[in-house]
Amino acid sequence: MASRDQKLKAAMADLRSRAEHYGDPSLRDGVLAFGDTAMPPPDFPIVSGTEDAFGCAASIFAATGDGFVRATTSIHRDGVRALGTELDPEGPVIGPLRRGEAYRGPAEILGVMTDTYYEPILDVDGVVIGAYYVGVPDEG
Secondary structure, eight states: OOOHHHHHHHHHHHHHHHHHTTOOEEEETTEEEETTEESSTTOHHHHHHHHHHHSSEEEEEEEETTEEEEEEESOEETTEEOTTOBOOTTSSSHHHHHTTOOEEEEEEETTEEEEEEEEEEEOTTSOEEEEEEEEEEOOO
């Protein structure tokens, strides 16, 4: 059986591959896109496919000023996808992502402590334009 770390790394590779299948990432007028496919709906198969394959939540964030906003997600809140929710500006994830670094560890996701893995999304010039996320709630 794969460890949780191996599972999250595999899920991250899957999410990245599903998104980048559509083309290079870009951020135009505040909209994150892969090739010609913009990230709000109807791109749910990208995140839902990763969730179905690995049993973990998946999101793609768009960079907005100093922060990040969920452009697509498999996470639901109050029965609807948690689109437009912001990455906690005071949490442990924001600093590494702003620096173009991955973050692997605990973080609170919409009120639930979660074992997470985030990777920055870089455009062709190496600028951080978004982030990939996969995670599973802590068992404790």
